[in-house]
Amino acid sequence: MLNFTYYIPTVIHFGCGQVSHLTELTQSGKKVLMVYGGGSIKRSGLYDRAIAILKSAGLEVFELGGVEPNPKIQSVYAGVEICKANNIDMVLAVGGGSSIDCAKVIAAGALYDGDAWDLVTNGSLIKGALPIYTVLTLAATGSEMDAGAVISNDAIFEKIVTHSPFMLPKMSIMDPEYTFTVSPRQTSAGTADMMSHTLENYFTDVPGAVIQARLAEAILKTCIENGPKALANPKDYDARANLMWAGSLAINGLIKLGAPIPWNVHPIEHELSVFYGATHGEGLAILTPPWMKLVLEKDPSKAAAFATYARNVWGVVEDDDDVAAKIAIDKTAEFFFETMKMPANLRAIGVEDKSKFEIMAEKASKNVAGGGFVQLYKEDIIHLFDLAF
Amino acid sequence: MLNFTYYIPTVIHFGCGQVSHLTELTQSGKKVLMVYGGGSIKRSGLYDRAIAILKSAGLEVFELGGVEPNPKIQSVYAGVEICKANNIDMVLAVGGGSSIDCAKVIAAGALYDGDAWDLVTNGSLIKGALPIYTVLTLAATGSEMDAGAVISNDAIFEKIVTHSPFMLPKMSIMDPEYTFTVSPRQTSAGTADMMSHTLENYFTDVPGAVIQARLAEAILKTCIENGPKALANPKDYDARANLMWAGSLAINGLIKLGAPIPWNVHPIEHELSVFYGATHGEGLAILTPPWMKLVLEKDPSKAAAFATYARNVWGVVEDDDDVAAKIAIDKTAEFFFETMKMPANLRAIGVEDKSKFEIMAEKASKNVAGGGFVQLYKEDIIHLFDLAF
Numbered sequence: 001m002l003n004f005t006y007y008i009p010t011v012i013h014f015g016c017g018q019v020s021h022l023t024e025l026t027q028s029g030k031k032v033l034m035v036y037g038g039g040s041i042k043r044s045g046l047y048d049r050a051i052a053i054l055k056s057a058g059l060e061v062f063e064l065g066g067v068e069p070n071p072k073i074q075s076v077y078a079g080v081e082i083c084k085a086n087n088i089d090m091v092l093a094v095g096g097g098s099s100i101d102c103a104k105v106i107a108a109g110a111l112y113d114g115d116a117w118d119l120v121t122n123g124s125l126i127k128g129a130l131p132i133y134t135v136l137t138l139a140a141t142g143s144e145m146d147a148g149a150v151i152s153n154d155a156i157f158e159k160i161v162t163h164s165p166f167m168l169p170k171m172s173i174m175d176p177e178y179t180f181t182v183s184p185r186q187t188s189a190g191t192a193d194m195m196s197h198t199l200e201n202y203f204t205d206v207p208g209a210v211i212q213a214r215l216a217e218a219i220l221k222t223c224i225e226n227g228p229k230a231l232a233n234p235k236d237y238d239a240r241a242n243l244m245w246a247g248s249l250a251i252n253g254l255i256k257l258g259a260p261i262p263w264n265v266h267p268i269e270h271e272l273s274v275f276y277g278a279t280h281g282e283g284l285a286i287l288t289p290p291w292m293k294l295v296l297e298k299d300p301s302k303a304a305a306f307a308t309y310a311r312n313v314w315g316v317v318e319d320d321d322d323v324a325a326k327i328a329i330d331k332t333a334e335f336f337f338e339t340m341k342m343p344a345n346l347r348a349i350g351v352e353d354k355s356k357f358e359i360m361a362e363k364a365s366k367n368v369a370g371g372g373f374v375q376l377y378k379e380d381i382i383h384l385f386d387l388a389f
Numbered sequence: 390m391l392n393f394t395y396y397i398p399t400v401i402h403f404g405c406g407q408v409s410h411l412t413e414l415t416q417s418g419k420k421v422l423m424v425y426g427g428g429s430i431k432r433s434g435l436y437d438r439a440i441a442i443l444k445s446a447g448l449e450v451f452e453l454g455g456v457e458p459n460p461k462i463q464s465v466y467a468g469v470e471i472c473k474a475n476n477i478d479m480v481l482a483v484g485g486g487s488s489i490d491c492a493k494v495i496a497a498g499a500l501y502d503g504d505a506w507d508l509v510t511n512g513s514l515i516k517g518a519l520p521i522y523t524v525l526t527l528a529a530t531g532s533e534m535d536a537g538a539v540i541s542n543d544a545i546f547e548k549i550v551t552h553s554p555f556m557l558p559k560m561s562i563m564d565p566e567y568t569f570t571v572s573p574r575q576t577s578a579g580t581a582d583m584m585s586h587t588l589e590n591y592f593t594d595v596p597g598a599v600i601q602a603r604l605a606e607a608i609l610k611t612c613i614e615n616g617p618k619a620l621a622n623p624k625d626y627d628a629r630a631n632l633m634w635a636g637s638l639a640i641n642g643l644i645k646l647g648a649p650i651p652w653n654v655h656p657i658e659h660e661l662s663v664f665y666g667a668t669h670g671e672g673l674a675i676l677t678p679p680w681m682k683l684v685l686e687k688d689p690s691k692a693a694a695f696a697t698y699a700r701n702v703w704g705v706v707e708d709d710d711d712v713a714a715k716i717a718i719d720k721t722a723e724f725f726f727e728t729m730k731m732p733a734n735l736r737a738i739g740v741e742d743k744s745k746f747e748i749m750a751e752k753a754s755k756n757v758a759g760g761g762f763v764q765l766y767k768e769d770i771i772h773l774f775d776l777a778f
Binding site for chain 2: 001002003004005006007008009010011012013014015016017018176207208209210211214215217218219221222225226237238239241242245246249254257258317
C-alpha cells in the first residue's frame, strides 16, 4: 500500500428533506450564484423549493441556468462574469455532475484574473475558489464529494479533467427522492459511470492494497444490486439511496488512496463525447468489456485480477483463472447491455464508420500515457474502438 | 436507509515517515501536551523522534506518560491539571486507543470548569476542546478518526463511552511501521476489536442499508486476511497497513451512517473490563460467537442475516440459511480462537466462577436497553456469560 493523505471535509447531508440545510449557506455570505442545467429541476419543483429556502434565509440569488451535459467552457465564462460583476460570495450547483463541475470551475474562475480555460488545462493554477455548495439530482459522477471537474471546449475538440483541493464542495445535499424522476437511460448511464470509476481503480498493480480492493467490490456489488431495482421501480427509495451514496464513495478517495493508478477507459471515452457527443456513462459501458478483453490479449497474466473480480463481485465459482476472467467479462457486458439495457456498441450511439478512430486514438493515447493497469498505445486504442464498434 | 450527516474533517497522513507532519502542530499554537502510555514508544524510538520534531518546530512540550490500558479518570484529571496550569494550546496522543481516548477527554476537560467525569457521563456537556492530534501505534479502536472516548472509573466500577464532535482529532498520523512491535496478543485483540465494531453495525434491522453492509463485509474480509499475516510476520508492512486502515474505517461512520443501531456486545464486554480487567478485544472475541448463538436462540428468523454473513464474508456455499448461519458462527470462533490464538472463554481470562454474572448483567442490561439487533435483557446476558464461560 502506498502512502496517502485522506482529507474530505465536505459535509454531506443525506436523505429526504435535507434540502432545508440550504439555510446554512448564510455562513458564506449574502450573494449566491445558483447554477443548474435544463428544466428538470423546475419541473420537479426543486427549483422553487431551493429559491424559497435561500430567500427566506436572506440570501440574494443570482442564476446561471441551461448548463449543458458535458458542460462547456462558455458556461463557465458566463458564470465567472456574473460572479465578478456582482461580487458573488458562493456558488450553489443544483443538478447532476455537469452543473456541479461547471459550478466548481466558475467558483475558481471568480478568483482568477486570466482565462478560466487555463484552470481547466492546469488545475495547479487554482489558488482559491468561492465556497461551493451542491444539491445533487443524479447519482453518477461523484462530483458532489470530490475535487475534480470535467469541462469541454468544442472549438478545439477538448474535454479535460481538472483537479484542485479548492474545488471540493463545502456542503452537499443528497436527497435520493430528487433522483426518482431520472430517466431509465440516465439511471443506467449513471450506474455505469460510478461502476467505471470503481473499476478504473480496482484493477491496479499496487501491491498490498487489499482494503481498497474489498471496498471497491462492495461498491460494485451495491451498483449491481440496486441499478436494476431503480430501473424497475424509479421510486424505490432504498435503491436510489444506495446508488447515490455509491456514486460518492466510488470517487471520493476511499478506494483510490493508497492504491492510485492512471485511469484508462475514462480518457478514451472522453474522445467519444468530444467527437460524437456520447453520453459519458454509455460510452464507458460500451468500452469497458472490450477494454477488459484487450488487457487480457496484451497481458494474459492479468487473468488473475479478472478472476478475483469474477469471484468476489459476480460470485463466480470457478477455479481456473482464465475461465473465470472470461466469465467476468461476459457478466459485465450482460449487466450493462441486457440488465441495464444500455447501447452495446459504438454503432448504437451513432458512430457510423471508423473514420475518426485514428484521430480519437491519437488524442486519447496522450491521456493514457501514464500507464495504468496495462499501458495502452495508439494502436491498442484503435483496436479497442474496433472491438467496441 | 436512514437520513444521515457525514462529516469527518480529520486529516489522515497514512504511511511510513508521515510523522514528519508533526511540524504542522504549530498551526494550533506553541504549547503541546503529549499523552502516552507505557514505555513502548520509548523503546521503539518514536518518543525521541516525536519530541525532536516538535522541538525543532519550536513547540514547547509538556508530558503525561503512563496512561493505562482502559484509561482511568485519574489520568484525565492529571492531564487537565497540566493544561490549565500551563495554558496548553493542544493535546497530542502518541499511542493506541487508550492514550487517544484519554487525550480527547483531557482536551475537552481543559475547557470545562467542573469535574471532567461529568464529560464522560454526559458528552453533551462538551462545548469545546483543545485541538487533538494523534500518532497511532496500535490498530484497534479507531479512536484516531472518531469522536468517541472510553474512560473508566474504578471507584464506582464504571467504564463509559462518551462522544462529542469536538473530540474528533484534527490530524492523525498512521504509520504502519509503528505497529511492527505490537505483540501477537495485542495484534489479535486489536483485530478482534475492529471486527467487533464492524459486526455490531453489520447486524442491523435497518432496511435498505445495502452499501453499508457491503462495506462492512469488505472490512471484515480485510481483517480476516491480514490478521493472520500480521501474526505470522509482525513486520509485514502491507498486513499492518490494511489492519490499521480497517480499524479507522470500521468506526469512523462509514458503515454506521444510514444504518445506526445500538451496540450490544461492547457494553456487555465493558463489564468484563471493569470487574476482571479484561483486555477489551479478548473480551469481545470471547463474547461474539455465543452472542450470535444467543441471538439465534431468541429469534430464529435472524438466521438469514447470519447466512448472508456466512456467504459474503466467509465464502460459505450453502443454500440453507440455518445451516449457513451455524457454519458462520463456527468460522468466527475458529478464526478468533484458533487462527488468531485468542483465549476462547471466560475461564481463560481469569473469570474463575459465575459469582459476578448477575451484577455484570444487571449493569450491562442498562446499556443495551436501546435494543439493537435483538433486544437483550438481564437474564439473556447472564445466559450469554454462561455460554461464554
